[in-house]
Amino acid sequence: MAGITIRIKELIKLITHLGVFGANRQGGVNRLALSYQDKEARDFLCNWFQENGFHTQIDSVGNIFGVLEIGTSSSQKVFMCGSHLDSQPNGGRFDGILGVAFACIVGLSLKEIIDSGERKSLYRYYVVACWTSEEGARFQPSLLGSRVFSRNMPLEVALNLTDSNGVSVETALTEIGYKGNDITNQPNHYLEVHIEQGKFLEAAGHPIGVVYASWGTRKINLSIKGKMDHTGPTPMDQRFDALVAASNIIIKVNEIAELSSGRMYSSVGRMDIYPNSPNTVAEKANLWIEFRSADEVGLDAAEEELRIFITKLREKTRCSFEETNREIRQVVKFDKHAFNKVCDAMNKSKIPHLKMTTIAGHDALQLQSICPSTLIFVPSKDGISHSPNEFTSEIDIKNGFEASLVAISALIMKTNS
Numbered sequence: 457m458a459g460i461t462i463r464i465k466e467l468i469k470l471i472t473h474l475g476v477f478g479a480n481r482q483g484g485v486n487r488l489a490l491s492y493q494d495k496e497a498r499d500f501l502c503n504w505f506q507e508n509g510f511h512t513q514i515d516s517v518g519n520i521f522g523v524l525e526i527g528t529s530s531s532q533k534v535f536m537c538g539s540h541l542d543s544q545p546n547g548g549r550f551d552g553i554l555g556v557a558f559a560c561i562v563g564l565s566l567k568e569i570i571d572s573g574e575r576k577s578l579y580r581y582y583v584v585a586c587w588t589s590e591e592g593a594r595f596q597p598s599l600l601g602s603r604v605f606s607r608n609m610p611l612e613v614a615l616n617l618t619d620s621n622g623v624s625v626e627t628a629l630t631e632i633g634y635k636g637n638d639i640t641n642q643p644n645h646y647l648e649v650h651i652e653q654g655k656f657l658e659a660a661g662h663p664i665g666v667v668y669a670s671w672g673t674r675k676i677n678l679s680i681k682g683k684m685d686h687t688g689p690t691p692m693d694q695r696f697d698a699l700v701a702a703s704n705i706i707i708k709v710n711e712i713a714e715l716s717s718g719r720m721y722s723s724v725g726r727m728d729i730y731p732n733s734p735n736t737v738a739e740k741a742n743l744w745i746e747f748r749s750a751d752e753v754g755l756d757a758a759e760e761e762l763r764i765f766i767t768k769l770r771e772k773t774r775c776s777f778e779e780t781n782r783e784i785r786q787v788v789k790f791d792k793h794a795f796n797k798v799c800d801a802m803n804k805s806k807i808p809h810l811k812m813t814t815i816a817g818h819d820a821l822q823l824q825s826i827c828p829s830t831l832i833f834v835p836s837k838d839g840i841s842h843s844p845n846e847f848t849s850e851i852d853i854k855n856g857f858e859a860s861l862v863a864i865s866a867l868i869m870k871t872n873s
């Protein structure tokens with residue numbers, strides 16, 4: 457048996473290797489989805505699969521799967537584990553890569569344990585998944601490959617999406633040779649290991665996070681209408697100033713989150729003003745408002761509070777307000793049974809872990825809509841990600857590997873009785 461120490465060395469080597477593709481001088485990577493650098497990383501992964509006994513499959517949206525047979529034909533069950541290889545422009549060396557490398561090396565460890573006769577698997581196949589275009593940096597929306605795989609977006613829609621230069625997903629896939637046609641078996645369980653991209657683990661002093669839910673989002677586009685007038689002679693009590701109304705809204709949106717004791721985040725990330733002239737009272741202001749929280753009731757309450765505020769503001773500012781678009785992303789709850797099983801196994805192995813939510817989106821959120829899914833976090837130094845300064849230490853990688861092996865074994869193996 458290779459032993460866990462050797463496997464951890466292999467894991468660190470694999471993370472380091474995968475970080476080479478698109479590496480830049482600042483210590484980060486430029487590996488946009490379906491770019492040449494993404495192709496290089498994909499080629500490396502496919503070679504790795506071949507050298508290590510995994511059977512490679514590529515589907516119609518370029519998701520790559522490495523299939524390893526770990527059980528007997530008495531079961532057809534598929535356990536899938538993975539993440540993504542694309543990065544943000546000038547992104548970090550751990551986001552995504554870490555999860556793919558973990559999935560690869562955990563697979564080798566599981567096979568070794570099963571082949572030695574020590575444990576038996578309830579699953580026939582262990583599949584490493586590398587999802588296409590998770591980041592949403594080149595093509596929007598994000599989580600593209602896992603979205604299509606989970607039947608939350610039709611394939612044709614995804615293939616026709618274009619980047620800022622008008623290049624479609626289909627063209628980019630064909631150019632790098634990853635427009636496949638393999639059909640991979642649907643998983644019975646999905647697990648993803650990812651860097652936290654936040655500071656909660658560091659603050660709690662825990663090496664592992666087990667995620668029970670994602671944050672939901674309410675995105676509201678608000679159009680405010682006032683009246684154009686001269687900023688000089690128009691008496692103050694006769695102005696219909698859309699910008700004053702918008703400013704009140706911005707402060708209110710911020711205040712709602714600030715008073716939530718960290719349970720809600722909010723922003724107004726963009727504002728368009730018309731006519732945007734220093735000498736004209738603003739006739740119109742469009743706002744892009746966001747609320748994020750793990751608490752759906754809290755999100756509804758925030759929206760309601762804003763509506764009541766707007767009603768009062770109507771009288772005060774004499775402006776009119778119209779919601780021109782509203783987008784809801786529901787809170788996703790990960791499979792509770794699997795969550796409890798993973799936490800129990802970690803307790804038994806005395807692995808301290810934080811039960812937590814994810815604010816950022818992950819492929820596992822898409823997969824949860826088709827099969828029970830599990831998301832595990834390892835710490836990000838100072839919470840930094842999407843930056844060349846993104847860093848996860850070797851000790852955190854080691855702890856993460858031991859914990860994910862415990863978690864996956866609990867989900868995959870027959871109990872010894």
Ligand SMILES: [Zn+2]
Binds near residue numbers: 552
């Ligand atoms: Zn990621």
